[in-house]
Amino acid sequence: MAATQCIGFIGLGKMGSGFVSRLIDEGYAVVGYDIEAAHCEAAKARGAEIAGSPAAVAARADLIQICVTTSAAVEAVVLGENGIAEVAQDGGKVVVDHSTTELETTRRLAAELERRNGMAFVDAPVSGGPGAAAEGRLAIMAGGTTEAIAAVTPIMERLGQFTHMGEVGAGQATKLINQALVLSNYCVIAEACNLGNRFGIDVSKIPEALSSGYAGSNLLNDLLPRMVENDFEPRGYARQILKDLHMLQDAANALNVAMPMAGMANSLYSMLIAQGKGELDGAAIVTLLEDQARQGNA
16 A cells, blocks of 8 residues: 555544554555544544545545554444445445454454454554554554455554454453453553552652563653643543443453453552543552542542
8 A cells, every 4th residue: 555545444432543644754645534524624634534424534535544543433333334344346445443342242243344344354453552653662462354454454563562362352352351351450450550559659769660670661651750740631431441440340251261460450440430530541540549548548
């Protein structure tokens, strides 16, 4: 796929805006769509063309990328009114879903697109956040046929580290593993931050102090400073974290796999959301532990 080709992008929110900025910087023409007018206007200001529906995007582009917040939203984009599946049959198009989507939904949508339109489907969820999307530093874990993966690889490699994990669904399975590791560690890092504050040390120095040891990590370097500064401007929302934890728990239960650490993270984020903090960044989990510590000392 040449860098002059038009790429479709559906979902122009925090993550989508990072993707679109990167694609435009790399020389691609982008036609986009979002249900929020403000997101469309922001993408237009960055140089994207705006279409009136997912179907209109798919009619223009051979590669259609999706980045929305729920499995239901992905289904609406693909099979809903004015969805991707309404375009005329074209075996040359590939749909790439970067959302964190339920495995059953992923496999069903892939089969339905192939049946209706002859379109290939790649599930390619990501990790890294909006900043990494804009800078081409995402971890992209993909499921799909060898042919579909080969078709999208030149573009995906401009967006980050692109790894083919297996057939359709393998990308989403890998993303659940990523979430088990990352979201449990959100809670562990919050615990460590709270402990450091109780010791009275300068917690902001922890990433530097531990950088060459086993505790050093990309997540520690990114997350702990935001917890120290009470910077909860959302890179992603706490409510989305809880959604992903529910998805992880459901998938593990279906396989009879015990996930006690992820289960604890699920409980903690449920409590955070119950406090009305769902629109904050997931780093706000530290406030829950701080509140519990204060109550214990009362």
